[in-house]
Amino acid sequence: MSYFVTGATGFIGRHLVEHLLAERTGEVHVLVREGSRGRMETLRRRWGADAERVHLVTGDLTEPALGVDPAWVSEHAGSVDHFFHVAAVYDMTADDATNDAMNVAGTRHAIDLAGALGAGILHHVSSVAVAGEFRGMFDESMFDEGQTLPSPYHRTKFESEQLVRDQTQVPWRVYRPAIVVGHSETGAMDKVDGPYYFFPLLKAMRDVLPGWLPLVGVDLGQTNVVPVDYVVQAMDHIAHLANRDGEAFHLVNPEPQPTVDVVNALCAAAGAPRFAVPVDLGSRGPLALLPRQLRPGNLAQGLLRNRAVQALLDQTVGRAGIPAEVLAHTGFRPVFDSRRTERALVGSGVAVPDLESYARTLWGYWEENLDESTGRDPKIRAALSGKHVVITGASSGIGQVTALKVAQAGGVPVLVARGKDKLEETKATIELRGGRAHVYACDLSDLEAIDALCEQLTHDLPSVDVVVNNAGRSIRRSLRLSQDRFHDFERTMQLNYFGAIRLVMGLMPAMHRQKSGHIVNISSIGVQTNPPRFSAYVASKSALDSWSNVVASEVVGNGITFTNIHMPLVRTPMIAPTKLYDKFPTISPAQAADSVIRGIVDKPHEINTLLGNAGAIAHTVAPKAAFRVLNMAYHVFPDSAAAKGAVGSGEAGARESEQIMLARLFKGVHW
Structure with a gap:
């Protein structure tokens, strides 16, 4: 079995390569920019003897066919069984140009290389962001439902998945992770992103306020968080199943998580006060009788996405390290149906752990490594x-x-x-x-x-x-x-x-x-x-x-x-x-x-x-x-x-x- 992985020095890609080395046999070819060779060599030293199976392929996501030497492509044509396209921008704060270059153009170039190699299957890592602001249950058979795509990240993840569906000449499978956090056993995380933007605030609360002090919270809707080890284990298992080509898989927590519950789990891990009584902003109770667009929660979300308000937020909470773009997308409007994925994982032992079981591990890693x-x-x-x-x-x-x-x-x-x-x-x-x-x-x-x-x-x-x-x-x-x-x-x-x-x-x-x-x-x-x-x-x-x-x-x-x-x-x-x-x-x-x-x-x-x-x-x-x-x-x-x-x-x-x-x-x- 032979593999090709883009984004192998990134967060999900690094863990995927490590998992493939531990659980599978065969060669693993990894796309590496010239400037990232040092980082990859450091990772190879960590992988020990298994690193001999890792082969560096010089290229660049922004170049046609990923900039891979045509001679290398000719030599390896027909030998790559699984082509994992993981490289992308996973950042709500990135601008249009960066998202377009990395997510859309990068995917187009990966499709071209997978076709030139005659890869057995192209595995594309998309995101639940493709659902945008779809209201209601978004299942794994759905894609273009006329949903609003509220940010460059949402738009380009949608467009890159559309390229895979429409232009790929080899069999393909799509994986849509929810918000990916650190490893559930080690806490390992590469950078501050998603909920991690709020960790400095939790640390400040811990250092200033007694842990027993109850705080009044706000109902921020539903979110969905999964650890990176679940994502790579699920991808690996599904990638090796027969007869699953042309399908998308939601790598999400099957149970939607209220955002305030996620925050409280992290507060408990940090030793900070917890939010005891969420104030309902209209998703339930009497305020739910109002038209949807007039409910306080939706009005608040609309304000957070206003450019003038975001500019003001950047000068206030932004100074505390919380980007306004992140505040505008703290919750998901769609609910993600993952029954197809759950059926595919039956008997594998792969399942999403409860956040409470590893929240302290996430917090400890951030505090020791990313703060x-x-x-x-x-x-x-x-x-x-x-x-x-x-x-x-x-x-x-x-x-x-x-x-x-x-x-x-x-x-x-x-x-x-x-x-x-x-x-x-x-x-x-x-x-x-x-x-x-x-x-x-x-x-x-x-x-x-x-x-x-x-x-x-x-x-x-x-x-x-x-x-x-x-x-x-x-x-x-x-x-x-x-x-x-x-x-x-x-x-x-x-x-x-x-x-x-x-x-x-x-x-x-x-x-x-x-x-x-x-x-x-x-x-x-x-x-x-x-x-x-x-x-x-x-x-x-x-x-x-x-x-x-x-x-x-x-x-x-x-x-x-x-x-x-x-x-x-x-x-x-x-x-x-x-x-x-x-x-x-x-x-x-x-x-x-x-x-x-x-x-x-x-x-x-x-x-x-x-x-x-x-x-x-x-x-x-x-x-x-x-x-x-x-x-x-x-x-x-x-x-x-x-x-x-x-x-x-x-x-x-x-x-x-x-x-x-x-x-x-x-x-x-x-x-």
Whole structure:
């Protein structure tokens, strides 16, 4: 089986090629512009051994027959079984000329190349946008129903599908995805588009308003959202079915989704307040008695599409990153019938997952990878541009996200952890986005390995401007269960304290020569609050705090400074084994990384939470009362199954409600 894919460096195309490599055999030819060869080579490295089946074909969507060398076409004529035309503009904000060139002319050129190759089937990725403003049920047999096409995107998706239907000389199949969001398992997304335009607003709501505050929403009609992995799995399965040529397939959620429900799912994922009572704008209730064109919802949509109103919106909400064109198309007027697709997928195991099951994954990926607020901040860019930032534990969690944010602001993250493969993946991600990074694999519990690392860093790098001591080990085990496990204390101290100070001491001579340098230690709120069962962990972090406080007074005259961040509970792989934390309020790795960036830029001696400061004050002014409260928590929260040497979680029970209440009251404390 042989495949040809356009748009293979794009979002859907990249996932399609990856899926074909994993699930199918045969060669995969991918159309690549000369300027995108570097990006494709990076993707090929990610695909490993399977990448040998991927062959680059130089061309361009805007050229006749996609600009492919006629000699290549002659050589491969009759050998391509499936021609996937994925390349297009998927952007509501693109202008007429761009949409025409990429969507219409690009499709015409793809049709010509598929014909010249004698492809077995041309698979065209269209969009539900072809339905425009059709009112009512739009099924998969429908196409030209006289519907209004309200934007250049709607018009050109319609026209490109019409070309496939009317001019293709080989068998064809059409796929119409709804709004495509990130991968349901990884959250991976290429760019801000569709609902992602609203994510900065949700982040601002989360940072300013308490999550329990109910907000009054507006009925914005129906929308339809599907993850990219569903789209490519469905396309692949249907593409290989017999006797389905000349048909269109709706790759949509079979159940229409109220827009406010989608927003609330994302609000819940972000930790932002939710919209509790949608105000009906006329689709139901008494206002539905009005003529359709006079209903408030339709009047609002009409206003949003007015050029003067859009110009005003561009100067208001547009400054917050929400294009007026997107506001004008927040909901779908048609409802999409996908029974043909559902029947085609019977027995395949391919189905649309519930948004609630992967909303947090989407949010986490956006917050860690697509949120550009760090890079846009002039103060952060000025502080980090060109600076080399050594980050330990950079293969996941706080360290990985910090590296991405440092690179976004023009810094050069120096990635350190035991696993080189994961560090290389992070480096590749940074390079795909135009940044630079260095990778050094090192076991930070091995003091000799740290010495060798310091020697290598000072030799390789022009400067060592910042060190972020992020790598750490956490152990949750009561003293009662630690009598025969003294090695837990030794191992924790070895990584969290000795490893951290050995690294700083090894790099300190370079900082003295530079007469500058900054060290950020990721400490813990536990240092201030002393929660039970964390004696090994809190002691190691307290030792690092104290060492840094003493050394800071010795080196500040040479321009070397320290910041200790007493971090609250963070949703990272380190806490994943403690299933008790699944229901606890936590901050995200991206929120934690924002604190690290603040530590690098502002250089405060400490970054604390209000609760952490309150705990420190309580231990100073009322220590007996503080220990009584902690003892109560000690009895409410059980030891984990791992601490008891048992199999299974062993953490739930009749006191779960008390546990959750305490966790919410003392938000961020490690229990």
